[in-house]
Amino acid sequence: MASRVCVITGVGPGNGAAFSKRFASAGYRVAMLARSEDRLKDLEKAIPGTRGYATDVSDAGQVGEAFARIRKDLGPVDVLLHNAGSGLFGDFLQTPPEMFEESWRVNSLALLLCGQEAVRDMQKAGSGAIVVTGATASLRGGASFAAFASAKAAQRSLAQSMARQLAPQGIHVAYVIVDGVIDIPRTREFFPDRPDEYFLKPDAIAETVHHLVEQDRSAWTFEVDVRPFGEKW
Numbered sequence: 079m080a081s082r083v084c085v086i087t088g089v090g091p092g093n094g095a096a097f098s099k100r101f102a103s104a105g106y107r108v109a110m111l112a113r114s115e116d117r118l119k120d121l122e123k124a125i126p127g128t129r130g131y132a133t134d135v136s137d138a139g140q141v142g143e144a145f146a147r148i149r150k151d152l153g154p155v156d157v158l159l160h161n162a163g164s165g166l167f168g169d170f171l172q173t174p175p176e177m178f179e180e181s182w183r184v185n186s187l188a189l190l191l192c193g194q195e196a197v198r199d200m201q202k203a204g205s206g207a208i209v210v211t212g213a214t215a216s217l218r219g220g221a222s223f224a225a226f227a228s229a230k231a232a233q234r235s236l237a238q239s240m241a242r243q244l245a246p247q248g249i250h251v252a253y254v255i256v257d258g259v260i261d262i263p264r265t266r267e268f269f270p271d272r273p274d275e276y277f278l279k280p281d282a283i284a285e286t287v288h289h290l291v292e293q294d295r296s297a298w299t300f301e302v303d304v305r306p307f308g309e310k311w
Contacts, residue, residue, distance in 0.1 A: 083152045085145075087111045087135045087192055088162030088184075092182055092262040093211060095121060096280035100288050102127035107152045111144060111162070111192075136183035137164050145195040153222040154199035155210050157291055160189050161211040161310050166225050173224045185229035189236055197230040197249065205248040210237045214303075214311075241300050250298050252290045256283065257305035275306055 084101045088094050088112040098121065102108045108128040112118055119132025129151060148155065157303040166177045166183035192209060198208025216234040219227035234253055241251035259265050261277035269276065286304055293299060305311060 081105045082156035083107045083109065083148070083154065084157040084159065085109045085111065085148060085155050085177050085192070085196060086159045086161055087133075087188065088160075088211075089121065089130075090117065092260045092280045093160050093256075093283055095125070096284040097161060097287060098125050098128050099199045101157070101159075101286035104288065106157065109144075109152055109155075111150045114137050135188035135192055136180075141191040141195060143186075145192075149199070154203065155196045155204070156200070156206055158192060158196040158206075159211070159287060160192055160208065163211060163213075164226070164229065167211070167222050168224060170224045171223050177223045178228070181225040181229040182232060185226075186232040187238060189233055193240060198242065200244075200249045202249075203249060207250045207252070208237075208244075209252045209254060210234075210285050210288050212237075212253045212255045214255055216253075216255065238300070243291065246296065248295070250290070250293065250295070252299055253301045254283070254287060255301065255303040256288070257303055257311060258309045276308055278304065278306055 084106040086097050086108060089098060089112045098108050098110055102125055108122060110118055110128055110130045111133045115132040118132060122128055122130050131144045131147060133140050136143055145201055151273060162184055164180045164181045189210060200248055212234055215223050215227035215228045216230035237251055237253045246249055258278045261279050283304055
């Protein structure tokens with residue numbers, strides 16, 4: 079039996095790389111999507127069983143081309159992890175229209191585009207999984223999160239619509255609310271005095287995502303939140 083194919087969007091040094099390692103170690107053929115070709119080449123060398131596809135996931139044409147290449151190179155898509163996100167912050171009065179639109183395009187439109195492509199294969203197979211990396215901002219909009227919170231709320235609602243439509247077809251859609259600061263070098267620089275337990279470990283988030291993908295259909299989870307113990311909620 080051929081190994082399954084997992085497509086991961088927004089692959090970078092944090093969650094994206096951790097997801098790629100976790101699913102490649104589980105025997106998946108992993109397709110990594112990101113805008114930076116150089117970053118993808120480095121990750122291909124570091125993570126056996128992966129292949130990079132330089133793609134702007136907010137562009138319909140590029141998404142279609144990337145999935146066509148993935149099918150040719152690796153096979154039909156079994157799992158989609160939509161990790162792409164645009165962390166553009168500012169309050170309502172500081173948010174220009176282009177920032178608002180960019181956040182929506184990367185967080186929400188990209189889920190629609192990549193989801194439609196992946197589901198074409200999943201419907202034929204009668205099975206599949208889509209897991210979306212969300213945020214607490216999808217539930218409430220902070221004063222400095224006008225663009226980001228709006229985009230994440232739209233993303234969460236879209237994921238709900240997808241889950242309700244696709245579950246009867248054997249396709250599991252789940253939304254992971256990441257509540258806290260991801261442990262990557264850039265965030266460590268922003269918070270140099272914070273202890274280790276302040277940060278979310280990408281490898282730990284990857285374990286939760288892998289569990290969601292492998293859940294028994296009789297007890298699927300739509301939404302789960304992950305946070306370190308010190309985070310207020």
